[in-house]
Structures are given as structure tokens and as C-alpha cells.
Amino acid sequence: MERKKNISMAVIRRLPKYNRYLKELLRTDVDRISSKELGERIGFTASQIRQDLNCFGDFGQQGYGYNVKELLNEINGILGLAKEYKMIIIGAGNIGQAIANYTNFERLAFNLAGIFDVNPKLIGLKIRDVEVKDIDELAGFLKATPIDIGVICVSENSAQTVCDMMVSNGVKGIWNFAPVDLEVPKEIIVENVHLSESLLTLSCLMNDRTYS
Template identity: 65%
Template sequence: MGKNHKDISMAVIRRLPKYHRYLKDLLDKEVYRISSKELSAMMGFTASQIRQDLNNFGGFGQQGYGYNVEELYGEIQKILGLMASYNTVIVGSGNLGQAIANYTNFQKYGFKLMALFDTNPKLIGMKIRDVPVFDIDELQGFIDEKQVDIGIICTPKEFAQDIADKLVKSGVSAIWNFAPIDLKVPEDIIIENVHLSDSLFILSYLLNNQE
């Protein structure tokens, strides 16, 4: 048996989406069996790292056989919670909010976009991929009525904390924040900050420090 999932380090958890992605590619290519060595060559993790990571969740591999790709993919989907479904809303319906709304893969994995919200009268009443944009004043009532799990923040940074407070007060369990600010939320709220500029600045550093 694997460990209690609460004992698993965030470093391992953060590698799981990459396993999920590569295993999905293998299934799409009708590859149903793979060794840790072959996975290692594809993913850039060492074979022993892969074995250690996957041993956290139970014994998947068999000596001399490797991993059953379909079984492992299914298990990682379960571990990541992708067998559940989550009601989500996006606050901020500008370019970034619309881009996320148009990303259909989320729906495939159980993230159901219920609505977008904005303050801009030109956007209110529009539909993005059949999902309506509402006035921000309707946010709390909507979340309460529809039992929204995840709030996605795509607003300018000066509005983001206020929106986070509203989302928390309305009863969301998790926030996915794209505003360039680290938000303060209660300990029982799960938050994932995605700072796009951080990633770009790392790229800039690497470009400037090439041998």
C-alpha cells in the first residue's frame, strides 16, 4: 500500500501532472506497457526517481514487466482527483479570463465552468463558449446558489484581494489566482498562484546566462 496522501511531499505532487500528460500521450499512441527506464528517457526524471515517486501511491510496476500504462494513468487520475467534478467561475473576463474559458481541456477533466464575472458593461451579457458573463455584483449569490468549488481570478492585481475575500465569503473551497499578487486567504482555503511573469523572467535569466 502507498502512504497516506497527506504524508506525500508537494515536490512529488507537483510532478504528478507531468506523469499524467506523458501517460496520456502513450495511450494515444497505443503504448500499453513501459519501463521506468523508457519513461525516464521521455520525461527527464531518473528511473529511480520515477520508481520512488510511484511507490508513494502503491506498487504499480512489476519486475521485468514495467508499468501497465492504462492502469497507471487511471491511478494518477484518481490521485489527482480528476474522477470528481468541480464547479468553477472566472472573475475577470478580459483577454486572460476569456483564454481560460476557451480552453476546452478543463471541461474534459471535470472542471465545469459555470459563469464569468466582470465590471465592464461591454462584457456583461456576452457569452464565451456558451458560458454567460455576469455583473460582479451577482458573484456571491451565484456561488451560494450553484455551490461553486473553485474561483479563478483573472483581474488586475489591485482588485484581486477584494475578489478573493468575496470568493471565500461566498463559500468556494479553492482559488486559482492569475493576478500578479500573493493573496491572503484563510488556512482552510486552497490557493494556487500562477504568476505568468515569474515564468517569463526565469526564461529571461536563462537566455542571459547561456554559455
């Protein structure tokens, strides 16, 4: 299915939600669903559903709705889930270990190939059979093992250095948990997960509701 150009980030960020709800529909033996019914489950309007999906092609049939399995397969293809990814985690602290222990990533074909840290107390520790290696081994590891995604779970002061090392060794996607905006070449994709910013957004929305 040919994808239209200039699709907004708002639409792209809604795709994982479609993926989650469509998988739940399959688990409950729902074979087809209308845009109205899907919208009621997700919390979107039927018009929003149709507009979002129209960005990627013509899905569904008037009077029939969407074939759930076929639509899920299309969404998975758009999300890039038709292939496997190798990823590494830099920083084996609390956040790094939590990510390493999240088994759902493997079910989505994101395979953890390595974990690195600077702390001697963590080096040698095994997290789900992956041994934490010294950060000094990172460059050599990347030269020997092509990696798609690098997960940054280090301090603000170390994040850019770690990012530069990964980018210079062929990593094309960065999942950044450090509270800093990274500088990368335009061809590198960065997805920031700034936990404090997310919490402050929640706080702002709660405060706005209090005074509205």
C-alpha cells in the same frame, strides 16, 4: 492506494506530466512500460520515476514494468480527476476569455459555471454559451450555486476583495492569475500563476546559461 504523508510539492507538480505522457502512450497503443523507458520519454531518470510513484503506493512489477492504463487511472485518482468540479472566472479580459475558451478543461471535468466582470462592455457577452455577468451578482450566484474553484483574472487591486468574497461563500480552491499574493484561511488552497514571474524565471535561466 494509501498515500504517504508529507509528499513534496516537487513530486506533486510532476504528476500532471506523468498524466500527459501516459495518455499519449495509451493513444499510441502502448500497454506496458518500464521505469527506464518512461523516464527516457519524460526526461526523468528511472530512479526518479520509481521514487515519485512510491510516494503514493506500489505500482508496477519487477521484470514487467507498469501497466499504462492502470497507472494512468491511479495518477488520475491522485490528481482528483475521478470527480467533477464547478468553477467560475472573475475577470473576462484577455486571460479570462482565454481560459474560458480552453475546451480541454471540460474534458478533464472542470466545468465552467459562470463568468463575472465589472466592465459594462463585457457584461452580457457570451463565451462558449456562458454569459458574462455583473460582478454585483457574484455573491448571490455563489449562495445559489456551490462552486469548487474560483479563477481570479482581475487586477492586483481587486484580487483580494474578489478572493474574500469567494472564500466567504464556500469556494475552497483559488486559481490566481493576479500578480499578488492572496491572504486566505489555511483550509483554502491557492495555486498562483504569475505570468511575469514565469517570464522572469525564463529570462534568468537564459542569462545564467549565457554567462556560464
